[in-house]
Amino acid sequence: MRAVGLVAEYNPFHNGHSYHLQTAKQVSGAEAVVVVMSGNFTQRGEPALFDKWQRANQALAGGADLVVELPIFYAVQPGTHFAAGALRLLAALGVDEVVFGAEHPEWDFARLVTAEDDFQRQGFKDFRATYATQFNQALAEKTGVSLVDPNDILAFSYYKAARDLKLPLKLRPIQRRGADYHDQTISGEIASASAIRQAALAGEDVATVVPPQTAADLANLRVVPGWAALYPLLRNHLIQAPVGYLAQSYLMSEGLEYRMKAAAERNLSFDGFLRAVKTKRYTYARLLRVCLYTLLELDQEAVERAMANPYLHVLAFNDRGRDYLHTVKKDLAYPLLTKVTADQKEGLVNADYRAGKLYQTFTPVEQDVKHAPVIKLSRKNH
Amino acid sequence: MRAVGLVAEYNPFHNGHSYHLQTAKQVSGAEAVVVVMSGNFTQRGEPALFDKWQRANQALAGGADLVVELPIFYAVQPGTHFAAGALRLLAALGVDEVVFGAEHPEWDFARLVTAEDDFQRQGFKDFRATYATQFNQALAEKTGVSLVDPNDILAFSYYKAARDLKLPLKLRPIQRRGADYHDQTISGEIASASAIRQAALAGEDVATVVPPQTAADLANLRVVPGWAALYPLLRNHLIQAPVGYLAQSYLMSEGLEYRMKAAAERNLSFDGFLRAVKTKRYTYARLLRVCLYTLLELDQEAVERAMANPYLHVLAFNDRGRDYLHTVKKDLAYPLLTKVTADQKEGLVNADYRAGKLYQTFTPVEQDVKHAPVIKLSRKNH
Structure with a gap:
C-alpha cells in the first residue's frame, strides 16, 4: 500500500487543506494519506485554536487516513527544524512521496539548496534575517528567484532537510490555491487559516470556507486559546x-x-x-x-535530547490508516505510540505532555495520558 | 509623644478593629496609634481582599495614625515568626506598649512562656502539632490553662518574642469583643473578618459590622482576590x-x-x-x-536573608502619625521607606515587590515602586 505524506498545522482545517489533500492523493496516485500535524502549539509558538485531537478529527473528516503528531520539539521551531522533523517522521512512516504547497512549485528547489551551499562556503554560518537578506539578494542576481514567500521558503527547507538527512522521499511541490497566507479576507471557497480564525472569533460566518466538521467545532468553541x-x-x-x-x-x-x-x-x-x-x-x-x-x-x-528521540504518536486513523499502519508497523525506526502511558509522560513524551498540561488552560481534556486516538472505521469492519 | 502599637491584618478593617484601636488608645493613654499591618498577602498565605494601600486607608479612616507594612517574610509565616517580626518593627518605631486582643487576657502569659522553656529543656525541639498537643496537655495539667484559642496562642507568641528578642515593649492583652474568630454569622456590631468576607462576597449587607470606608471599598470591589x-x-x-x-x-x-x-x-x-x-x-x-x-x-x-534585613515601609499616616515619625526618625534601627525606589525593588524590598507583582493578578495598581503613602492631613496643615 502506497502512502503520500503531508505536513500540516490545520489551525483550523479548511477548504484549502481539503484541496491540498485531494490533490496530493491525485498527483501521487497513493492509496493512503498520512499527515504529520503539529500538536497543541503551532510553529509560531501559539496555542492552536482547537486541541490536537479535535484538529486530527477535522483532518480525518477531511480525507486524511492517518494523523501523527509532530512533537513540540519539532513543531515549535524555526522552519528548518520544523521541516526536518516532519520529514523524518514521514520517512519513518514509510511514505513514498511528500506533497506540499508552494507559491512557485515550478522552481528547481534542489538547485536552490545547492546554491545555498555555495553561500555557506563563502562564510555565512547562520540563517538570520541579515543572512536571509544577503542570500536572497545573491540568489536573485544569480537565478532570478526571490525566496520570500512563506511556502516557497518552507519548500526550500524540505528539500534541504531531505538531502541533508538523506531521506528516501520524493518531494513534490504543488501550486497553492486560493488565498494568500497574509490575506485576511473571506471570499470564494478558500481563505487563509488566520483569516478564518479572525472571522470566526468575530462571529462571522465561515461556512463557505471550511468543511462541516470545522464549522461545527467553531460553533462549539467556548474558550478561545491565545x-x-x-x-x-x-x-x-x-x-x-x-x-x-x-x-x-x-x-x-x-x-x-x-x-x-x-x-x-x-x-x-x-x-x-x-x-x-x-x-x-x-x-x-x-x-x-x-x-x-x-x-x-x-x-x-x-x-x-528530545529532538534526538522522536516517536510516532498516533492521533487519528480510519480503515485505510489502520491497514497502512499494519503494513509498516514492523519496520518503524521510531516507537509507535497509540496511547501514552503514565510512564511515558515522564520519559519519551515529556515535552508534549507538559505542553498538553499548559494547553489545559483552554480545555479540561487530558491531552496525552491514556487518551485514545480518534478512530473512524467504516461500517463493514464492525 | 507616646505611641501605642497594634499588629493587624485588617482583611478587611471592621468594627472589631475600631473597638480594638480605641481601647488600645484608652488603656495605654498614648497620643498616637502605630499599626504594623501585613501587606498584600495574609499570615495564612492568602491574597488579601484589598491591597495594602486600601487597607491602610481603611485603618487611617478607622483611627490609626501611622500604618507600616509587615513585610511578607514576617507576615506570611507561622504565628511565632509573625509575632516576632511585628514586635521587632514596633520596637524599632519606638512604641511604648503593644495592645492585642486575647480570648483570655487575664492569663499570666509570661509564666506560660517560662513553662514552655521547661518543656523545651525536656527535649522538645519543634513547635509542631504533636508538640503543641503534648505541651498543651502538660500545661493544662500543671496550670489549668488550655492554650488553644487563636488569639491566646498569638498573645503567647508576643510574650515569647518580646522576651527572646529583649524588646523594650510593654505588652497588654485585652479582652476580644464580639465574634469568635471561627464564627461565620453576621449579627450585632461585630463579626469576624472571615464572616464579613463571605457575606460581602455573597452580596449580603455588612454595613452594620464595618465602618463606612470599608463598606465603600466593598461596594467597589470588582475582582475578588483568592x-x-x-x-x-x-x-x-x-x-x-x-x-x-x-x-x-x-x-x-x-x-x-x-x-x-x-x-x-x-x-x-x-x-x-x-x-x-x-x-x-x-x-x-x-x-x-x-x-x-x-x-x-x-x-x-x-x-x-530578608528576615535579617527588615525595613519600615510607611503605608499611611495623618498629622499625628507624621509628627510621631518626626520624633523617632533619627533613632530608627531599620531603614524608613516612604517611597520605594526602582533600586530598592531589586534589593531591600525585593520580596514584597515580587509579592506585589503577583498581587497585580487582582489589580492594575503598581504596589511598590514610586507608590506614595496614603496621607490624610487636617485642614489647618494645608
Whole structure:
C-alpha cells in the first residue's frame, strides 16, 4: 500500500487543506494519506485554536487516513527544524512521496539548496534575517528567484532537510490555491487559516470556507486559546525566576531574559509586553517560541535530547490508516505510540505532555495520558 | 509623644478593629496609634481582599495614625515568626506598649512562656502539632490553662518574642469583643473578618459590622482576590519546574514537592489540588504559605536573608502619625521607606515587590515602586 505524506498545522482545517489533500492523493496516485500535524502549539509558538485531537478529527473528516503528531520539539521551531522533523517522521512512516504547497512549485528547489551551499562556503554560518537578506539578494542576481514567500521558503527547507538527512522521499511541490497566507479576507471557497480564525472569533460566518466538521467545532468553541490567557502565567514566572534560570530556557539568548523580565514587570497585557520586547533582531514568531519554552521551563539540553528521540504518536486513523499502519508497523525506526502511558509522560513524551498540561488552560481534556486516538472505521469492519 | 502599637491584618478593617484601636488608645493613654499591618498577602498565605494601600486607608479612616507594612517574610509565616517580626518593627518605631486582643487576657502569659522553656529543656525541639498537643496537655495539667484559642496562642507568641528578642515593649492583652474568630454569622456590631468576607462576597449587607470606608471599598470591589485565580500560575509552575528547583522553595520540605507536582498534574481546580495535597502533617495555612513561596520562587536563603534585613515601609499616616515619625526618625534601627525606589525593588524590598507583582493578578495598581503613602492631613496643615 502506497502512502503520500503531508505536513500540516490545520489551525483550523479548511477548504484549502481539503484541496491540498485531494490533490496530493491525485498527483501521487497513493492509496493512503498520512499527515504529520503539529500538536497543541503551532510553529509560531501559539496555542492552536482547537486541541490536537479535535484538529486530527477535522483532518480525518477531511480525507486524511492517518494523523501523527509532530512533537513540540519539532513543531515549535524555526522552519528548518520544523521541516526536518516532519520529514523524518514521514520517512519513518514509510511514505513514498511528500506533497506540499508552494507559491512557485515550478522552481528547481534542489538547485536552490545547492546554491545555498555555495553561500555557506563563502562564510555565512547562520540563517538570520541579515543572512536571509544577503542570500536572497545573491540568489536573485544569480537565478532570478526571490525566496520570500512563506511556502516557497518552507519548500526550500524540505528539500534541504531531505538531502541533508538523506531521506528516501520524493518531494513534490504543488501550486497553492486560493488565498494568500497574509490575506485576511473571506471570499470564494478558500481563505487563509488566520483569516478564518479572525472571522470566526468575530462571529462571522465561515461556512463557505471550511468543511462541516470545522464549522461545527467553531460553533462549539467556548474558550478561545491565545497568549492573552497564558500571559499571567508567563508574567509571574518571568518576574519571579532568577535571570540565571530564565537564561537556560530553550531559544533564550543574548540577554533576552533581562529584557523579558523588565518588560513583564512593567506590562499587564501580553500585547504591551510583546511590543516592549520586540526588536529588529527577533521576529514575533521567535519571541512567541521563546515565551512558550520559558513557560514550559524546558532548557536547551532537554529539547535537544528530545529532538534526538522522536516517536510516532498516533492521533487519528480510519480503515485505510489502520491497514497502512499494519503494513509498516514492523519496520518503524521510531516507537509507535497509540496511547501514552503514565510512564511515558515522564520519559519519551515529556515535552508534549507538559505542553498538553499548559494547553489545559483552554480545555479540561487530558491531552496525552491514556487518551485514545480518534478512530473512524467504516461500517463493514464492525 | 507616646505611641501605642497594634499588629493587624485588617482583611478587611471592621468594627472589631475600631473597638480594638480605641481601647488600645484608652488603656495605654498614648497620643498616637502605630499599626504594623501585613501587606498584600495574609499570615495564612492568602491574597488579601484589598491591597495594602486600601487597607491602610481603611485603618487611617478607622483611627490609626501611622500604618507600616509587615513585610511578607514576617507576615506570611507561622504565628511565632509573625509575632516576632511585628514586635521587632514596633520596637524599632519606638512604641511604648503593644495592645492585642486575647480570648483570655487575664492569663499570666509570661509564666506560660517560662513553662514552655521547661518543656523545651525536656527535649522538645519543634513547635509542631504533636508538640503543641503534648505541651498543651502538660500545661493544662500543671496550670489549668488550655492554650488553644487563636488569639491566646498569638498573645503567647508576643510574650515569647518580646522576651527572646529583649524588646523594650510593654505588652497588654485585652479582652476580644464580639465574634469568635471561627464564627461565620453576621449579627450585632461585630463579626469576624472571615464572616464579613463571605457575606460581602455573597452580596449580603455588612454595613452594620464595618465602618463606612470599608463598606465603600466593598461596594467597589470588582475582582475578588483568592487562590482560585492564582492556581493556574501555581499549577503550571509545579508541573513544569524540576522537582529539585521546587524543593528549594521556602517552607517546602520532606518531599512535599513531589506530592504537589502530582496533585497539580491531576487537578484543574485549586480546591481539588489542596484536598489532594492535604495530610495531617500540614495545616491548610502551612500549605497555602508553601504555595505562595513557590509562586514567588523564593528559596530559604532569600527569605532568611530578608528576615535579617527588615525595613519600615510607611503605608499611611495623618498629622499625628507624621509628627510621631518626626520624633523617632533619627533613632530608627531599620531603614524608613516612604517611597520605594526602582533600586530598592531589586534589593531591600525585593520580596514584597515580587509579592506585589503577583498581587497585580487582582489589580492594575503598581504596589511598590514610586507608590506614595496614603496621607490624610487636617485642614489647618494645608
